[in-house]
Amino acid sequence: MMKQSIKVLLYGLLGALFLITLCIYFHLDEFLAYQESQKKISVEVSNGLNKKGTEIPAPPIQPFNLKEASYLKPALLQYVINEDKILIDGRLPILEDTDSLKVTLMEHCQTFKCERPILFTNEQSYPVWSEFVQKMVAFFHDENLTHIGITVDEHKQITLQGELTDAAVQAKLQQMIEQEGIAYSVKNDTVFTPSKVIEPVPIVDRVVTQAVTKPVVDPIEEAQRQVSEIIEQEQIHFERNRARITKKSQKTLDKIIQIVKDIPDSTIVVNGYTDASGKRAINRWISQERAKSVKNYLGSKGLNPKNIKAQGYGETHLLYVDKPYSQLNRRVEIIIKRR
Numbered sequence: 001m002m003k004q005s006i007k008v009l010l011y012g013l014l015g016a017l018f019l020i021t022l023c024i025y026f027h028l029d030e031f032l033a034y035q036e037s038q039k040k041i042s043v044e045v046s047n048g049l050n051k052k053g054t055e056i057p058a059p060p061i062q063p064f065n066l067k068e069a070s071y072l073k074p075a076l077l078q079y080v081i082n083e084d085k086i087l088i089d090g091r092l093p094i095l096e097d098t099d100s101l102k103v104t105l106m107e108h109c110q111t112f113k114c115e116r117p118i119l120f121t122n123e124q125s126y127p128v129w130s131e132f133v134q135k136m137v138a139f140f141h142d143e144n145l146t147h148i149g150i151t152v153d154e155h156k157q158i159t160l161q162g163e164l165t166d167a168a169v170q171a172k173l174q175q176m177i178e179q180e181g182i183a184y185s186v187k188n189d190t191v192f193t194p195s196k197v198i199e200p201v202p203i204v205d206r207v208v209t210q211a212v213t214k215p216v217v218d219p220i221e222e223a224q225r226q227v228s229e230i231i232e233q234e235q236i237h238f239e240r241n242r243a244r245i246t247k248k249s250q251k252t253l254d255k256i257i258q259i260v261k262d263i264p265d266s267t268i269v270v271n272g273y274t275d276a277s278g279k280r281a282i283n284r285w286i287s288q289e290r291a292k293s294v295k296n297y298l299g300s301k302g303l304n305p306k307n308i309k310a311q312g313y314g315e316t317h318l319l320y321v322d323k324p325y326s327q328l329n330r331r332v333e334i335i336i337k338r339r
Contacts (some may be wrong), residue, residue: 077118077133079105080149081140081162086112090152093124097339101127104134108141109264111216116264129158129184136160139176143169148190159187165194219263224336226259236294236332243289245297253294257301260336268303269335270294272312276324280314288312294332307339 076090088105095102106114127133129152136150148162158181164170170192177186234252238245245253260266272291274283291310299305318329 076154077127077152078149079133079137079151081112081146083146084112086114087149088114088116088118091119091121091124093126094120094122101130101134104137106265110219114264127152129156132158132180132184132186135176135180139173143172145169155185157185157187159189161189162191164190164192167192167194220266220336220338223259223263223266227256227334227336230255231332231334238290238293241286243286243293245293250297253297254301256334257298257303261302263336265339266307267337267339268295268298268308269337270298270308270310271333271335272310273317273319273329273331273333274315275326275329276315276318284312284314286312287314290332294334 077092078087078089080087086108092101097103105118106116108114109116133150133152140148140150143166145162145164148164149160151159151161153159160173160177164173170190173190174188177188230252234249236245236252237249260268270291272287272289272294274287276283288310289312291312295305295308295310298308315324315329318324319331320326320328323329
């Protein structure tokens with residue numbers, strides 16, 4: 001009887017050990033992952049003390065996804081003024097035309113010759129140093145500095161380089177860095193070179209002259225004025241009942257291309273119109289085809305087709321409402337806009 005009880009007890013113990021082994025086997029991965037996460041949290045918490053000795057909360061346990069963290073990549077920028085030229089280089093996120101940083105960087109390209117090998121990419125985040133850079137660029141131009149630049153490297157180190165000829169400007173720049181650059185790593189490598197003092201020339205006959213300042217002409221507006229003048233004098237003509245441009249009008253378009261080809265950040269809109277004779281649907285179709293024909297010709301001569309839009313309006317928007325069937329209502333308009 002005793003031997004039989006011992007045998008039952010041993011079988012029971014072996015069965016229990018077998019069940020425990022099965023449980024550990026099926027939950028081993030979860031058990032190891034839990035142990036590993038607890039080790040990571042303990043290490044992060046033990047090392048994560050700020051200057052005041054307050055414990056920093058442990059980071060999430062889930063694995064770090066590099067694709068989701070692409071926004072952590074730093075942006076780059078270089079903005080340099082060299083006399084009458086501006087260089088804008090680097091990598092920035094894709095910005096709307098109305099974005100304050102983009103507006104600031106491109107603002108003076110109407111009066112300076114700008115070289116812009118800058119890349120806008122969705123792999124970059126919006127730069128945290130945007131406001132500081134905008135204030136520095138505005139300062140450069142407000143003080144009429146001609147040899148100055150600002151660079152932001154991959155470590156978000158902001159460096160100012162160039163030549164200052166006025167001690168007051170130098171002091172103002174240093175004050176701005178101390179006030180505005182607290183949150184950034186700013187390095188001032190500008191050089192102070194006092195300008196030469198020019199002795200006044202003795203005045204024999206004092207002549208009072210009044211300085212005449214020429215107004216700054218917007219290149220887009222000036223180009224539009226010239227294009228409208230050409231079209232008004234020569235107009236764009238097509239072969240009868242077709243959308244093919246005549247040889248004479250091709251030469252007219254060549255003149256327009258010479259005007260607009262060197263204007264940066266411009267978009268060309270080609271609008272086609274007809275008179276009220278014929279069916280409305282056909283009029284709209286022929287006006288659309290003629291506008292597209294002008295677009296295609298401009299694109300074949302070197303202008304970027306992506307920056308050209310064509311639209312046909314048919315007999316709507318008559319130029320002479322009281323003469324709806326007049327041929328004078330048949331026309332093509334070319335409008336130049338800023339992108």
